[in-house]
Amino acid sequence: MSEDKFEMPSDPAGPSGLPEKKTVSANRTRRVLAAVAVGAVVAAIATIAISGGMSQNDKPAVTIGGGGAPATGSANENAFTSAGAGDCLNWTPATESGGDRTDMAKVACDSVHRFEVAGPLDLSVFPGAEFGPGSRYPGALRFAELRDEHCTPIVNSYLGSRFDPKGKFSVGLMFPSESAWSSGDRSLRCGLQFSTTTGELLPFAGRVADQDQSNVWDVGTCIGINLNLPTDPVDCTSPHAYEVISVIDLGTQFPGTMPSVEDQDRYLEGVCTQAANEYLGSAEALRNKTLTLFWDNIALESWLAGSRRVNCSIGKEVETGGFAAITGSAKGEILINGVAPVPPPAAPEGRSLPTPLPGAAPPS
Structure with missing residues (x-):
């Protein structure tokens, strides 16, 4: 058989007659987005499209x-x-x-x-x-x-x-x-x-x-971006959606039956935060760069197949969904959508008081 044996199929044509762009399915996994303040982590749950999240039908x-x-x-x-x-x-x-x-x-x-x-x-x-x-x-x-x-x-x-x-x-x-x-x-x-x-x-x-079939990338991998959605690995000097900072083996913490998503989150919140601090060099770096920490969860079908590893990653979510384009490794100077990030104001020292509701008595 010569080089003519096999066919390189094109992507299915869309309504315009042009090949449809492959997009990333959001149903693969739930990602936990953590807003990191100095010395504290506040976890917020969000479902977002992440590279590698395509269903098999999308391949x-x-x-x-x-x-x-x-x-x-x-x-x-x-x-x-x-x-x-x-x-x-x-x-x-x-x-x-x-x-x-x-x-x-x-x-x-x-x-x-x-x-x-x-x-x-x-x-x-x-x-x-x-x-x-x-x-x-x-x-x-x-x-x-x-x-x-x-x-x-x-x-x-x-x-x-x-x-x-x-x-x-x-x-x-x-x-x-x-x-x-x-x-x-x-x-x-x-x-x-x-x-x-x-x-x-x-x-x-x-x-x-x-081998472990876990859908993970090596530490330091940057995942490209197209229309706010992650694509494939690129050099970190190119625009990308996020950067992988750690690979966590959940099997070491949960050697028995599959942990619930809540148990995964509680564990990963701590280890991913520690990984971010070590990767970036300080506990303040993530906040000062206005980046977001997030991680994978393992689904039941993946656990039953033997997959145990997940990535901790950092990127910049956008209000309209997906990610902002980051240029440069987060270990150094970065641009977010072409602009250098501006660190948020420092938290005030001492005990912070909540803003009273309208008509409420002032705190004593």
Whole structure:
């Protein structure tokens, strides 16, 4: 098989006829936003859109391919057609190879790869004429439906029902290019991939079954921003929505059954605040930079799949929802929407008195 074996699907077209932009679903997790004053933390609950919060249905169906008929007997063809459950595949990304993916090969799963095969899907055995000889090419939308209908059960079976649908990995489907389809190819592969919100496949090492699937980023990672919503990791010198300051393993604090969201919040409020103070260098830095501290919660399906880790992060929420654009790492000087933050007035010394209600007697 040549570089023409697989198709790189485009995003589904919207009403304008242009590809619709992938957005981040707000239903993945609840985030706790903490307004940090000097020496104290006030937690406020909010549901916001965070990178990695897309449902699996939002993930691109496949991100591998080209066009044209396969070259019989090529190494690329053999790697794909002989790949079975448990095999791992790697290749040079199109951005680096100029679109030539003839170097696809099976690799050891403990080395870097871009796709872990969970099982084959042969459309030639499906009843009816939809996938029969001379049938019309399904296209990206139909392939996405096939992924959801058939690959998700295959992945769940492959992982023994320990797939985290809100975790780091997503269900993927490798399918023939349009020209290969016209030549009668109906072989597909279901599997696991680590993809960005824009569909780029990121390399990873190790079998998914052997690792924590928690959807976390390394400390110091900055997550980009588009229309106030988080996107993919970027250099912190570029505009971004938030910066990851810590990775917390809830399993160390809660070694038994899954803690309630309230118990998670009570624990994370303290450890994330401490992490922010250490990351920024002082207890006043977060307040002076007018930033917001927030953290993840783990959902039941993620806990049952074995996910235990969450991120503590800092960003700047906006009243209309989402985030402001931050430039620069919060460890140093930053700009928020292009303007340097102005520290709020210092809290008055001594006991603060509440403002009396209209008509109320003055405090004695």
